[in-house]
Amino acid sequence: MAYASNVGGKCRVCCDALHDKSAKSVWGDIMLSTDQSMAFVHAFELYHIRWNIEVVNKETKGYLGLGSYMGRDFDGQIADATLCYITYIVYYEHISCLNF
Numbered sequence: 235m236a237y238a239s240n241v242g243g244k245c246r247v248c249c250d251a252l253h254d255k256s257a258k259s260v261w262g263d264i265m266l267s268t269d270q271s272m273a274f275v276h277a278f279e280l281y282h283i284r285w286n287i288e289v290v291n292k293e294t295k296g297y298l299g300l301g302s303y304m305g306r307d308f309d310g311q312i313a314d315a316t317l318c319y320i321t322y323i324v325y326y327e328h329i330s331c332l333n334f
Contacts (some may be wrong), residue, residue: 290322300315300318
């Protein structure tokens with residue numbers, strides 16, 4: 235069941251509630267958007283893509299040291315970020331192959 239309403243004419247609140255019959259509880263997702271014409275499912279898909287990007291950035295910062303380059307050279311910063319992301323991709327592919 236999806237529900238949408240406008241808040242003050244500037245923001246749209248979309249709520250999708252799912253009923254879990256086994257646990258007798260209600261849980262759902264709530265999205266806030268300034269685009270009032272966007273459907274809940276489309277907004278949720280865009281948020282899912284953005285969330286994956288945030289997870290990759292957090293993991294590369296935490297585990298691979300992205301952003302710790304102390305040089306002033308722009309090319310060095312690009313090289314550091316490129317190496318972090320390449321390392322992340324190789325590591326992720328390695329883990330995926332192990333789990334397959």
